[in-house]
Amino acid sequence: MESVDLHETTNANHVxxxxxxxSYPKRQRKTKPNADPNLPRPNGTLTNGSAGVFHSLEQQSDDRRRRIVEAQRAYAAAAIDADAKHKPKRSVIDDSDDDDGSDLDGLKPNGKPADEEKKAKPKKPKVTVVEAAAKIDPTDLSAYFAEWNGEQQEIQMQKFADYYGKAFQLVVAGQFPWLKLFRESTVAKLADIPLSHISDAVYKTSADWISQRSLEALGFFVLWSLDIILEDLAAQQAGAKGSKKGAQQTSLKSKVGIFVALAMVFQRKPDALISVLPKLRENSKYQGQDKLPIFAWTIVQASKGDLAVGLYSWAHLLLPVLSSKNCNPQSRDLILQLVEWILSVSKARSILVNNAVRKGERLVPPSSFEILMRATFPASSSRVKATERFEAIYPTVKEVALAGAHGSKAMRQVALQMFAFAIKAAGESMLLHLTTFCSLHPFPPALPAPFLYPLCSY
Incomplete structure (x- = not known):
């Protein structure tokens, strides 16, 4: 139908x-030409109003993705169940549906390609202590020593331990369970842990270098090393009790490096142990029967360097544990093992008697000898299986405790001290080996000789 102007309508026929x-001309000009019904609109629909043309495709895609996720979850659950039962289990994925499962081919439960499983990081090889020790080059070690010249000796000692720590870094804790070894090994075996695997050339190179360090630097190193070992001990004990925090703190790395360095120091400079004994006795963190295996190991290593240092450390550090009310049979056995091993060394008696006094201090002071006498001669009702072992070591230890020039000022002081606790023990109705004091001649001038006759004839 054609449109006409308004002024022409009055003259038209009345058909x-x-x-x-x-119609209005202005509106007519604004009318857009007819759009192609097959062209898409900005909102993704066709001009003919067909808004759901992609709906079926999107729904199929969503269903397909959902089935893939469900299949992956089912596959992971099946794999876990198969591991638990140690039996292979068929996949729950329906292989018959080629369209839905085609994208799952070559996929793991986590969605990663299956061929990546073959590219897993290779496990680090388990290196034994023997293998790691064999790779240490004494020439390389000497070169490292030369690089440290000019630095503080305490820092040099830490680098010394760090060198051996790196040398044994591939030795995992399971290859060197030091706490288990210390607890289950005899004292004789402790003497060879872990230096038996170090070559003579490497040991000599290290020992020569250690001999040039000051006693103060060595004492610092001993305490620093023991603190590291005790921290590892605490972590292992916490892990054994089921503490997650303790288990996390337990290092997976072996501590063999620090034990190697520390053993070398003790064997080459045994006096380093004597220099720190006061701190070991006074500081509570070094006390406790759970730490006895560690200190038994340190004394054995020092004894290999100087037998007199070994007996001195035993009498001052371990023997006093016997007087503790909580001393258990395991601790008593370890204390006895250590002194038995020291006295079993070739020519031990002559070495110890000739060195009974070291730098003005006795290897076996009167206070320690009193503890030994009480353990050797208890009341008949207090005898235990270990009493016979104390009786066996008593004569030699007594000889060392009473060694010295008769009549000297030092011996008179020793006699007075021993007589005082002997009188105390006799008053407690203890069976004591008081004939010991009859071997002291002359008698202390402060005491009348007739007063000693009943004791000597006891």
Whole structure:
């Protein structure tokens, strides 16, 4: 139907009874040409109003992704169940549905390609202590020593331990369970842990270098090393009790390096142990029967360097543990093992008697000898299986405790001290080997000789 202007309508025939469509030119000009019904609109629908043309495709894609995720989860659950039962289990994925499962081919439960499983990081080889020790080159070690010249000796000692720590870094804790070894090994075996694997050339190179360090630097190193060992001990004990925190703190690395360095120091400079004994006795963190295996090991290593240092350390550090009310049979056995091993060394008696006094101090002071006498001669009702072992070592230890020039000022002081605790023990109705004091001549001038006759004839 054509549109006409408004002024022409009055002259038109009345065929349409006066009804005609009226349009306005301005609006006519604004009308857009007909759009192609096949072109998409900005919102993704066609101009003909077909908004759901992609709906079925999207729904199929969503269903397909959902089935893939469900299949992956089912596959992971099946794998876990198969590991628990130690039996292979068929995949729950429906291989018959090629369209839904085609994208799952070559996929692991975590969605990663299966061929990546073959590219897993290779496990580090388990290196034994023997293998790691064999790779240490004495020439290389000497070169490292030369690089440290000019630095503080305490820092040099830490680098010395760090060198051996790196040399044994591939030795995992399971290859050197030091706490288990210390607890289950005899004292004789402790003497060879872990230096038996170090070559003579490496040991000599290290020992020569250690001999040039000051006693103060060596004492610092001993305490520093023991602190590291005790921290590892605490972590292992916490892990054994089921503490997650303790288990996390337990290092997976072996401590063999620090034990190697520390053993070399003790064997080459045994006096380093004597220099720190006061701190070991006074500081509570070094006390406790759970730490006895560690200190038994240190005394054995020092004894290999100087037997007199070994007996001195035993009498001052371990023997006093016997007087503790909580001393258990395991601790008593370890204390006895250590002194038995020291006295079993070739020519031990002559070495110890000739060195009974060291730098003005006795290897076996009167206070320690009192503890030994009480353990050797208890009341008949207090005898235990270990009493016979104390009786066996008593004569030699007594000889060392009473060694010295008769009549000297030092011996008179020793006699007075021993007589005082002997009188105390006799008053407690203890069976004591008081004939010991009859071997002291002359008698202390402060005491009348007739007073000693009943004791000597006891």
């Amino acid at each position: 349409d009874h006066g009804w005609q469509k009226v």
